Amino acid sequence: MITGFLLNGFDTRARIVVAILVAIALLVPAANLYLPADHPLHVPTYAVTLMGKYFAYALLALAVDLVWGYCGILSLGHGAFFALGGYAMGMYLMRQIGTRGVYADPILPDFMVFLNWKELPWFWYGFDMFWFAALMVLLVPGALAFVFGWFAFRSRVTGVYLSIITQALTYALLLAFFRNDMGFGGNNGLTDFKDILGYNVQADTTRATLFALTVLFLALAFFIASAIARSKLGKVLVGVRDAESRTRFLGYRVENYKLFVWTLSAMMAGVAGALYVPQVGIINPSEFAPANSIEAVIWVAVGGRGTLIGPIVGAVAVNFGKTWFTGVLPELWLFALGALFIVVTLFLPKGIVGTVQAFWANRRRPATPAALAAEPAE
């Protein structure tokens, strides 16, 4: 049963993408660690970390695409799940600092000593253990998404209204995490990490390993998403996206389907956040900013909604562009991003990957179903 489901998802295209990702996960760290610094193919450590960040974003984009591209739920708040996963990892990293903090308290992180707290709040318990933090990376975003989705989908909140509520959700969390007495470091967030599982987070080998793990998790998520998209459930999701009432009158309980994919997507976003934090070295409330979630939607739109490869391409390409652009003309980046969104919406409604796929499909035979199956109807 489960093997059938997994084999189903492992079609040629999924195999190629997974193979490329695994190759990236192995070759980039190797080029960083084993090639001498003056070698033309040497990848400097800062570039490894920067790309690791892009691939964490790509995982977030993939999560957004799973709900938006396949189920038609436009989430403008996926950054919240990303940030919660990030905070869970950040809490583990804070507890690892131990006596090496400024105040050298063996238990309390610096900001708590600074706030004059005497003991660790209950919700920080367990975060000194990696397995517990890793579990929370999945469970906290998952539980929030489940509760949120349970109410929203049961009440049949859809379309723009749902998008606005997701936006409000991330904004509310932004405000909450800004408060010092929330116990998550307030405005400054969590930073100054020392090591992860005993390895120095600044070391080249750790950074290379984190990069490899990020890309491997992306490959795993891609594989899972691909298996889901090809399963009968994936077809029901596309049915919900294109004709929700038809799906309902066929006897499918639409809210359960939405809830399943929504919760899964939030957990993927959480993993992305957890991989992001040790690489950038900080997590603070600005990760909850509504603009971040909107940016993730733009990556998906640019790459190609409903294609699975699209969000990966979109996230890496747009963020590469952002790094370059903010170096050259920093104050104009948001204008460029807005312009990009307008251009893509007007001239490339299927995104980069969707357009290429449609082009190939037309060349081979007039519109093969496989290439168009995931094409959004609106």
Added chain:
Amino acid sequence: MTDKAAGTLLYLDGVNKAFDGFKAINNLSLVLEPGEMRAIIGPNGAGKTTMMDIITGKTKPDTGDVLFEGSTDLTRLDEAKIANLGIGRKFQKPTVFESHTVEDNIVLALKAKRGAFATLFHQTTKAEAARVDELLATTRLTDKRAMLAARLSHGQKQWLEIGMLLAQEPRLLLVDEPAAGMTDAETAETALLLKEIAKTQSVVVVEHDMTFVRDLGVKVTVLHEGSVLAEGSLDVVSSNPKVVEVYLGR
């Protein structure tokens, strides 16, 4: 539960539904026997679609009984439950999954477990594949099976939707204006298709097209302002002076 409902397939009694004071359904009563095919006609705003919405759980009536098979109270169930009881519905505007192939449209409609996890791990069985072939043949879409539903003609979409209804193996089919926008030839074929279906299932057809209703040759219920105006064969109701006045306008 009323005894009068015993032995009926669908039993509506004293159903009322108002939208912001406008009485869409006004003390409507309608009884359908198992295996019966019924045509429902009526001018625009007579409450035909609202009646379908009430039967399929999309709209809850303000008062009245809506019973399926004499005992199941449909007003307490939602769309998915009612669909799984065996009531299929075709919309006025053909509603198929446009970005799926014709075949996948049928596969999604096939009677099977509807839970999310059962669906996630579902593998198409031989019996299901055979059933899909059979339904594609019934709806004359076998050569279009790999085509995206979006590329079908209007009439073919109507048939595909009827095929999807059949795939659910319903006991009652509600069909809203199946002949709308069809050519004369397609309309005649649709009438044949529905008559074929009515041999094994109960069917309620809402229709404007009088030629089509005549082709069906079944008992007709005339709705007007949310209640039943007349009932009987097409010849009987069309000679009823009240019907002539409000609907036929002659």
